Amino acid sequence: MPKMNLSHFEAAVLFALFTSVVLGIITKKTDRERVRYAAYCFGCFIAAIFGLSWLMFLGHG
């Protein structure tokens, strides 16, 4: 099996993507709601990634 080297950002985005898809599928009742909720979760993940990254960068000094 090939070895994969991902950056923190790439790994976190992939994690966010697959988690959002499953969360969307299992929580909502209609397909439209599922797509919207998955997109919302993905957006929240990305916002958290950028927010926490900046926080750590600024906090590091």
Added chain:
Amino acid sequence: MAETTIDQTPSVGKWLPAVALAWIIPGGGHFLLKRPGRGGLIAASVAAMFLLGLMMRGALFQPQGGDLLTTVIYYGGFIGDLMSGLLYFVTVWLGYAQPDVAGHVHDYGTKFLVAAGLLNVLAMVDAFEIASGKKD
């Protein structure tokens, strides 16, 4: 006034096959319950996450006792890995044994392997709710 109580506990025979199949084959419970679209997306997501974890050379947890934190992490991680079902069993059967080494890629890989199992647990709960008629 007489009150009637309705037993809403679904019979085991109704949900067990779907939940068991959902564990062994991620998304399989949804296929059994004739939800192929959702089943396919769950299967793709869980399998992709597990395979990415393997490609990042993540470590599989083994049950290990000790202090409380060690026990929770290692037993919890082992259960999380185990929840990926066939993906986990085939991986172990093929002899995958990556030691836990330092590095962010390995670390992400370990988390991806556990998270794949945890996503499958969510899918199993969803399959249970569909099979027991609590959800469409």
